[in-house]
Amino acid sequence: MGKVHLLNNVKENTTEYSLVRVKSTWTCKEKHSHIGSTACVSPAKIYETLTEKGTSWTVVTPIIFSYKVTETHGLLDPCNATLLTGHAHEPQTSADTLRIPSKPIKRFVVVDQEVYRIYGSQITKYFEVNNVTCKILALPTTEENKSMEMALKILEELNSFSIDRRAEPVIAIGGGVCLDIVGLAASLYRRRTPYIRVPTTLLSYIDASVGAKTGVNFANCKNKLGSYIPPVATYLDLSFIKTIPRRHISNGLAEMLKMALMKHKELFELLEKHGQHLLDSKFQSDSSVFSVSSQSASRSTRLAIVTMLEELAPNLWEDDLNRLVDFGHVISPALEMRVLPSLLHGEAVNIDMAYMVYVSRESGQLTEDEKNRIISCMVGLELPVWHQACTMELIQSSLQDRLKHSGGLVRMPLPVGLGQAEIFNNTSYEVLTSAYEKWCNERSC
């Protein structure tokens, strides 16, 4: 998968072909043959090798995934066109993305049940005022029913409602679980149906909404089935955070902190300084008050998004298993599942990160001062920094699992300063245990 080296050392008995289209037909053309100016050349290539046993072909095709992540205000204001047409590419108008003339606009919308309770009437009004023929499906999208059955339920309704293959994206409004399930359903329908994500929690705003991953749980394992199909667009509206309970805002802050610790000192300092304010104000900046703290909501979310996009875009399908965004995700999956539902995802991530900060310190990658600053920041964000179920045994088995699933290397992201990190494969058992001891001594309640 993704073996591009073939382009560089083509074997002697192998011929490289380009693919050229004339009118409706594609044809293979050898590398140096003449290609007319009216012809369309594909970025795909076919390499043909002849052997005694027959012919061998290698197809190399790039598929371009393009998606938008757009900040907006008042997404559900009927005058705001974003939700309906924000996904269309302006420089390239094509029949695929614009409304088919003389046809009413149709949209299939899946909303998390709790979100529907609060925003349902606004959502309904939005589509009514804009004359959209709409089907709104309100579903209880929780971790426990994040399953193929739920995806199928959505697919049945989608199929009955009947949307255009390309021009009528499915819309998902809710937290990470909702976005993941709808994303999977959309990627399966007709092998690929465009969809839009509207995250309503801080966690999904920063994390689930800006990458390509979709998924459901299977056989008691988190996200065992899924796909890497991004939405055509994600719309980020901080006003949804207004109705999020404080604990869930902390939950989202954990993922922001993750990016800060991995690669952005300024973001870390913002969270350190304005964490409490962000929690108190629920990320609602009062635009009439011109002060640094009132910009902290947009500045911090923006930095979190950009740092996340930087890490996800070059590795959309996880060809490279070395991923900084895995920080906080080495031990937390097992921890989260073990104590489900008592820890939220971000809380488990933070406990993992807190332990790893001690590991970093033990390895000499962080100073005592840096370690303490980080832990204080976490406490300031009202996140748990220790948990009794996070035993040395759980840590060890998580690392074993990691080894197994990552091609034999543990690939542990660790901070090596404030806002910078590297991936380590050789952290010793001694370091891990002495870090664990110190962590427990200093942080257990």
Place this chain on the structure above:
Amino acid sequence: MPVDNPTVPLQTKFNLLQVKGTWVRQSEDDQVTKGKLSDAKIYERKSDHGVSWTVVSPIIFTYKVIQCENSLDPRNDTLLWGHLDNEDLNNSSTAKPQPVKRFVVIDETVRQLYGARVREYFDARQVVYKILPLPTTEENKSLELVTKILQEVHDFNIDRRSEPIIAIGGGVCLDVVGLAASLYRRRTPYIRVPTTLLAYVDASVGAKTGVNFAGGKNKLGSYVPPIATFLDRSFFQTLPPRQLSNGMAEILKMALMKHRGLFELLEAEGSHLLESKLQSSDAASACTRVAIETMLEELAPNLWEDDLDRLVDFGHLISPQLEMKVLPALLHGEAVNIDMCFMVYLSHLRGLLSVEEKGRVVRCMQGLHLPLWHQDCTLDLIHRSLSERLKHSGGSLRMPLPTGLGQAEIFHDIIEEDVLSRAHQMWTSELSPNLK
């Protein structure tokens, strides 16, 4: 795809460079940082509402299609290692001392004929394996079957990247396993070994996977190709004549669309190819090779069907409805041929094919022992199929039609009602069995 458009001045293009394990973005003007450059780009635009980012990320899909002989001979490496390049092969054999594992899904019918040889192959090579036989017929091509496979794959516990799932069987088997593999861990490598002629030339060389859903053919699926397909003609030796003809329909499709030489080969050697079950002969080798080449030419540049204009759709505008309507009376290729035959009449009535050319095509189809007409393929069914087509193809019919022997074009305009009914009339009067 967004470009640096002078009429949109507020958009900045960022490259992505990896420096010591961290990806950083860098605008075009700022050339300071050195690192590994990604093909992915991020475009940032600012407005009163806030910031908007557009991610453009190319994912390279690479897969091999390898012709081989005697794939089940234990001395033949292909089935186990054919998916690797030489350098990976060297790394692989020295790297892991632990036993090689393989999860194999096999058609129940194929298992009866070849199951013992498959087991012998893996036993001889000391592979730890699990063989899952499944009744992979059109009727149970469903998500339930996929889930069943997934449960077994999960229990067997394969490595994330280095132990591809192997599917051995006809198109249904390959489609179902492909979908299961593309879902597991969001992507698990898999290998296709087609055992029918139809699968050999069609299902095995593209990216499509899928299952039926709510009465619709292939309504759910993905475009994730296998890492390799192994093409072994020796499997045809156990195919019944009807299955061979079934596969010939897809070969004929490619011939009619884009290869006059292939058409003439089928015309001249059709019955011989069927009798010999496409075993060793120059005609059989040429036939299968050209069929694969022409198919790959059409699929590779459009792997994810971004372009809904597809020559390979020929024979597939009406046949889905027909096939589902009379299930299981018609095999896929048979339904495709009936569709193609009708379309040849339509082509002729539109002045695209001469009466001689039409005659040659019909005779060729007869020589391949394929059905040319079906009573359930009524004018009404044709109308319904074409309106479905219209609905699913962004408002245009996109009908591939032959414009000569071995050449075709895609037509976007609506076909007039009277042309359709005249075509149907002529087709019926010349080819329906009752009126002979």
